[in-house]
Amino acid sequence: MSALELKNVSKHFGAIQALNGVSLSIEPGEVVGLMGDNGAGKSTMVKVIAGNFAPSSGEIFINGSKAHFHKPLDAQKAGIEAVYQDLAICNNLSAASNVFLGREPVRRFGPVKVVDYGAMRRRASELFARLKSETRPRDLVRKMSGGQRQAVAIARSLLTDARIILMDEPTAAISVRQVAEVLNLIRQLSEHGIAVVLISHRMPDVFEVADKVAVLRRGKLVASKDASQSSPEEVTGLITGAIESA
Amino acid sequence: MNRPAISDVIDRSEHGGLISRITSQQTFWVLLAAVVACISLSLMTDTFATERNLFNVTRNFAFVGIIALGMTAVIASGGIDLSVGSTLVLSAMTVGVVMAAGWPFWIGAFAALSVSLLVGAINGVLIAYAKMPPFVVTLGMLSIARSLAMVLSDNKMIYEFGPDHDVLLWLGGGSTLGLPHPLIILLILAAITAFAFRWLRWGQHLFAIGGNEQAAVLTGIPVNLVKVSVYMFCALMAGITGVLEVGWLGGVTTNLGQAMELSVIAAAVIGGANLAGGVGTAFGAVIGALLIEVIRNSLILLGISTFWQGTFVGSFIIVAVAFDRFRQSRSAP
Numbered sequence: 216m217s218a219l220e221l222k223n224v225s226k227h228f229g230a231i232q233a234l235n236g237v238s239l240s241i242e243p244g245e246v247v248g249l250m251g252d253n254g255a256g257k258s259t260m261v262k263v264i265a266g267n268f269a270p271s272s273g274e275i276f277i278n279g280s281k282a283h284f285h286k287p288l289d290a291q292k293a294g295i296e297a298v299y300q301d302l303a304i305c306n307n308l309s310a311a312s313n314v315f316l317g318r319e320p321v322r323r324f325g326p327v328k329v330v331d332y333g334a335m336r337r338r339a340s341e342l343f344a345r346l347k348s349e350t351r352p353r354d355l356v357r358k359m360s361g362g363q364r365q366a367v368a369i370a371r372s373l374l375t376d377a378r379i380i381l382m383d384e385p386t387a388a389i390s391v392r393q394v395a396e397v398l399n400l401i402r403q404l405s406e407h408g409i410a411v412v413l414i415s416h417r418m419p420d421v422f423e424v425a426d427k428v429a430v431l432r433r434g435k436l437v438a439s440k441d442a443s444q445s446s447p448e449e450v451t452g453l454i455t456g457a458i459e460s461a
Numbered sequence: 462m463n464r465p466a467i468s469d470v471i472d473r474s475e476h477g478g479l480i481s482r483i484t485s486q487q488t489f490w491v492l493l494a495a496v497v498a499c500i501s502l503s504l505m506t507d508t509f510a511t512e513r514n515l516f517n518v519t520r521n522f523a524f525v526g527i528i529a530l531g532m533t534a535v536i537a538s539g540g541i542d543l544s545v546g547s548t549l550v551l552s553a554m555t556v557g558v559v560m561a562a563g564w565p566f567w568i569g570a571f572a573a574l575s576v577s578l579l580v581g582a583i584n585g586v587l588i589a590y591a592k593m594p595p596f597v598v599t600l601g602m603l604s605i606a607r608s609l610a611m612v613l614s615d616n617k618m619i620y621e622f623g624p625d626h627d628v629l630l631w632l633g634g635g636s637t638l639g640l641p642h643p644l645i646i647l648l649i650l651a652a653i654t655a656f657a658f659r660w661l662r663w664g665q666h667l668f669a670i671g672g673n674e675q676a677a678v679l680t681g682i683p684v685n686l687v688k689v690s691v692y693m694f695c696a697l698m699a700g701i702t703g704v705l706e707v708g709w710l711g712g713v714t715t716n717l718g719q720a721m722e723l724s725v726i727a728a729a730v731i732g733g734a735n736l737a738g739g740v741g742t743a744f745g746a747v748i749g750a751l752l753i754e755v756i757r758n759s760l761i762l763l764g765i766s767t768f769w770q771g772t773f774v775g776s777f778i779i780v781a782v783a784f785d786r787f788r789q790s791r792s793a794p
Contacts, residue, residue, distance in 0.1 A: 288681075303679045305672035307739035308665070316669055317680035319662050329660045371680075 216279045218243045218410040219264070219295075219379050224273030226259055233259040235434040236273070241427075243378070244408045246401060248415065248425030248442065252454050255431040257414050261381050264412070265297040266290030278378075296372030297381040303371075304356055304364055311339040311352035314370045342370040346403050348396070361389030362396025369400055379410045386420045398424050418447045430454060430461075437461070487733040488745040495752040498759065506762045514758070516641060520709065522754035523643035527702045528721070529728040529746035530654045531695030536729055537658075538691045539671040539738030540588060540595040544580065545699040546721035547606035550713075552577045552703030554610040556629070557619035557713045566625035566632075570704050577700025578693050580606055585689030603722070611715045620712035633708020643705045647747065650698070655743035667691055671738030720771075727774050728753050730781045753777065 217240040226234040234256045241247050251257050262268045264275070266284035275282045277293045284290045287297075304313055312319075315335050321328040339352035348366035356364060365385055372380055382401070386394045394417075401424045404411050415421050421428065421442075428445050430438040430453040438445070438453050438461040445461070452458035502509040509515075528545050535542045556573035560566060580602060587598045622629050635642055658664040666687045670677045677684050699718075707713045730736060731752060732745030757770055 299679070303673075303676040305669045305676050305739070307672035308669060312665060312669075316665075316676070317682045319665055321662065328662070330662055330665060 217241060217276070218245070218278065220276040220279075221264075222274045222276070224260075224263060224270045224275065226263055226268060226271050232434050234263065234270070237431075237434075237436045239429055239436060239439055241379070241410045241412065243410055244405045245427060246405050246411045246413060246425050248413050248421035248428045249431070250415065250418075250421060250428065250450060250454060251431035255454075256434040257431055258383070259434075260431065261297065261383060261412065261414060264290070264379075265295060265381055291375060291377075294376065294378035295381065296375065296377035296379070297383070298365075298368045298372055298385065299383060303368060306357040307355065309353050309355055310343075310350055310359070310363075310367050310370075311335040313356055313367050314339045314342065314352075314374060316371070318374070338374075339370060342373050345373070345407070346370060346400050348400060360396070361393040362400070365397045366400055369404065377409060379412070380404060381412045381414075383414050384416070385413070386415060386417055394420060418450060421450075422447060432456060488742060488748050491731055491733075491745070491752055492748045495748065495755055498752070498755045502755070502759050502762065508762050509759070514762075516636075518754055518758050519644045520641040521758075522750050523641065523647040524702050524706055525721070525724050525728050525753065526647045526747045526750035527643070527650055527705075528695075528698050528725045529732065529750045530650055530743055531698030532725045532729040533732065533734045533741040533743065533746040534654070534658075534667060534691050535595075535695045536726075536734040536736060537671045537739060537741035538667040538688060539674060540688070540691070541599065541726070541736070542584065542692060542695045543596065543599040543722050544584065544602035544606055545695065545725055546718035547603045547610070548577050548580045548696050548699035549703040549706065549718035549721060550715060551580065551606045551610045551613075552700035553707045553713045553717055554613050554619070554715070556704050557622065557707055558613055560622040560625060560629065561619050563623045566628045569622075569625075569629075573704050574697060574700045577696045577703070581693035581696025582689060584696065585692035588692065589685035589688035607715065607719075614713075614715060616715055618712055618714045622707075629704075629708045630711055631708070633705045634711065643702075643709065646701070646705065650701070651743045651747050654746075658741075658743060663687065663690065668739055671740070673739075723771075723778070724750075724753055724774055727777045727781070730778055735785060736782060 220240040222238055224234060224237045225232070237260065249257055249260070259268065263270050266287045266289050269285060275284070277295075282293055284293070305316065308316070311332070312335070320331040320334045322331045336352040343350045343352070343366060346366050346369060348363060350359070350363045350366045356367060359367070369380065385397050389397070398420060401411050401413065413421060413425060425442045428438065428440065428442050428450055429436060430450055432454065437459070438450075440461060449458060449461060453461060499509075528549070532542060532545065552573040555576045556569040559569040559572045584598055584602055587593050588595050632642055637645065658668070666677065666682045669682060670684055670687060674684065703718070706717065728749035729741065729746050730749070732742065732747070732749030734741030734745065753774065756773060760769060760773065761767065
């Protein structure tokens, strides 16, 4: 059964057709590289999956059952988490605090509820170990590398037992070494049976981790095939329109 | 290569020894400056280390210190509150008017603190829900609250506080075990604030909002509610100080607390609160207030004109912020 299936999904804003009849299925543990030029509809597609926008027509299935998302929280409850690299991290807090931001465990002392830092650190340690990331729960995020910050953001989505993780440009604007760290994180997620949708402009990164490549052009899905059956050249052609579809 | 096991790396603490941890704190250096100032003043003048003067210093600094606790919370959440001096006088005038009308102390204090909380709630709602800049809202409130204090008292001095007159004066001007009451209250409130910052979800959330408000929103923190509570907390601190200061002075006029917001902001910033948000400690606020009061006191004792005080306090704010900029530009990756 597919972890996520889009059937003929369209989304228009007034006269603008942002997504046009997109059908795509993603299996558990599969890494899908979603590519396309600026304005091709990548962000719209991610926002439809994450529950920010309701599709104008078409259907979304999670584990075979039809989903109705009206807000991001609905999608989160269904196990879909979006990871925004810089939007959702507080530099002035520790890694553990960031992982638990907004859902801190507390211990009750009479009428006073006290944040349980010990439990937060232990759980965060487990998550970082699972991601094989050398991230220390007590350290401030300010001092961390791009890869470690990404690990913090991903650990947060693991906390809720996400089944599908959407990552928007996780490897933009970080160093080569850190890109390798982030790609490793994606592999770890995949090994734990979590499906990953990776949006990226960076062709080499996508081909390094993706099982499947999907290409959007002007709101239409022009390709969805095994990464091993495709090549960076073909994808470039698909993005620009030099190749009609594949 | 023999790599350490990943669990060891994760569990390893980066923090160095106790000494390096203490000396990396701005609060430590400010405390050191305050201690050095105290020692040199004791040596240079024969008036500083007198019991009378120290009693005055500790009490004066307590007033700034209590409000600086609230200001630190506001600044750490990424805001600013310019209306604390006016909230103070409105609270002082309320307790004065209510008690002068013959009501007991506790009703006067209750009314004063309620009025202060209301001022904070209005600030907070306009800032959080109407998305207005804190600077503008609290600047307006600075004018409104002082004006209301004038309306309330008809701009007259109040110095008769009805049946509980002595209770009020004892609370603000008395001492227990040699410690002035405002100082005792400062220490209690500082301990409560420090606890709340560190151990309550409220503290985590206000620091998260100051660090990255958008992240706080995305993770589902009730950002608007926390912001309102932070401004109410700050106003409550100003209100408590208002009640205490009436008791200390034995009378209240409408110019009480004028320009006090500047000393309070200076105390918070010197104590390590970052005007960009996300950083600040209760202990730092107390130490910052102490340093300002010691310097202010030393200017008087050394015979320097009090006209210079504003120059010093203003320079403190600028120097503290400049120091922070400098540190940031050095540690930027």
